[in-house]
Amino acid sequence: MKIEILCVGNELLSGKTLNTNAHYISASLLKKGYETNYISTVSDDQKELLIGIKTAIKRSDVLIITGGLGPTLDDNTKKIVCDFLKIDLKYRDDIAKDIEKRFGQIASIEEQATVPKSGYIFQNEVGTAPGFAFIHASKAIILLPGVPKELEDMFEKHAMIFIQKHFPIEEKVYQEIINITLLEELKVDAILRACQLPKNVILGIYPSHGIVQITITTKEKDRSDAVKTINFVKNQIEKELEDYIFIAKDGKIETAIHNILDKRDETIAFAESCTGGELSSRITKIPGSSKYFLGSFITYSNKLKKDILKVSDKTLKEKGAVSIQTVKEMIKGVFDITDATYAIAISGIAGPTGGSQEKPVGTICLAIAKRSEDIDAGILHLPFTRSLIIKAATNIAFGALFRRIAHNLEYFEK
Structure with a gap:
């Protein structure tokens, strides 16, 4: 199964806004054993967005689209996806009342309460734009708001559960991070090259000015087998780098x-x-x-x-x-x-x-x-x-x- 994150927004392409949403989603998926295969960014332009969706859905089984669900003139994601799937939109009074209850009579209520007639609706408990999910030709298209706090809340409460329910996986991805201080990347690399690695293990090296992170990644059906595989490699690394390894969940x-x-x-x-x-x-x-x-x-x-x-x-x-x-x-x-x-x-x-x-x-x-x-x-x-x-x-x-x-x-x- 392949997963793609498609991020929408001119502000992302121009460098004005850092794409923290892709980082959050891919990290959250990994915690549940899912691997992200592609991350793409497209502009708000309707033609470009449609091309991006068509390209992504051809190569991926689960397409997660972020951004473009708001009420302003450059928010086109909902309409483009519904046109692509040939799904009509309709006004939902219950959604409008929920928004009004939390935010009062705002000008965007009608637009935000107009949603696809079919598919799944994810309530936005932080903001006003609902999220959506569709099953199309045995594939999933998930739409999430671009505002990070809204996206994170919705992904955790709705989107992740939707993915696990409709796209369960037999082999999960397991990963452990080892933090290294005061060693250069090439010195760490030489030690890793000397390690004996099982075929299903991938090592990664990520330097950051005085800090190097090593990732040990494997795929296994059973968690206990994954732990054994990772520990086999981890023990070799720790034997060589014990004095330089520090433990910190945030990597700091x-x-x-x-x-x-x-x-x-x-x-x-x-x-x-x-x-x-x-x-x-x-x-x-x-x-x-x-x-x-x-x-x-x-x-x-x-x-x-x-x-x-x-x-x-x-x-x-x-x-x-x-x-x-x-x-x-x-x-x-x-x-x-x-x-x-x-x-x-x-x-x-x-x-x-x-x-x-x-x-x-x-x-x-x-x-x-x-x-x-x-x-x-x-x-x-x-x-x-x-x-x-x-x-x-x-x-x-x-x-x-x-x-x-x-x-x-x-x-x-x-």
Whole structure:
């Protein structure tokens, strides 16, 4: 069985709106063991939309169309699909009353309450546009609103149940994700190539600036067989990469740090320069981080490095703000001001200007330490844009902190 997601909207093609709906639907299908085979995007133009529908229905058994169900002039999906299936539309008083009850007398009630005479209607409990499903020539066409909150609610309560009922599957797709920190994609790839793989296993590698995700995917009729197959491969990977693996359902390294410190009587604090508060921002987004996170000193200027963290004027003049000696003194300043168990200090050149031949853009000095122990410090070279330099530096800093906390390992070679 093949499933296709067809997303409708000029805003998606122009890049104005990020297509989060396709991501949500494909991820939700995978959780239930279904595999998405195609994801397509078409404009609001009626001719283009019809071509997209015809193309998709030829190659897919289940076609999920998102967007174009609203009342405005560029919402054509309902009409185009009904014309394609030769289904008439009719006004439903019960749907109109439901909309009026929740939203009052709005101008779009008549349009939204005009629905196909046949097929399945999915109530929109969040917005006004109903969803629909049709069985056509042993295939399914499902229409969902484009507004993410409406789509997600409707997919979970109606569309997913419809798919499972009318298109049950014998072999389900099972997948496990392994999160890796501080290793490059090619190093991970070399280890995966050496693994012994069953024929029904597919491995995937997805790098993201200091983080690499490995997916282990298989198809099995029985869940227990899938678990055995995945564990056979997973155990080989863990044997080689144990010290670099972190556990976090959301795939974020800061969540792995949270999961450890939430169970300990230990604290952390940061001194940030080039990251401008990114470290503290990501930590404080996690509920409960106040238990262990004391705070961060955003010492962007040399003056604040001296006044707050007591970095020496001699160090700043002779070594510069972007130097190993400076971040070591920043770490010492954090420990003098706070009673943190662990600390991170970071200073660098995020660009696009400010670099030199000696210290080009992307030069980042990083230090990680546990109180009363040696400071682990070194230099990173990150040849990216400003935003990606900050992202990568933050991921690497968190990765180094994670390995120090979880395994008492240092990141930089002596």
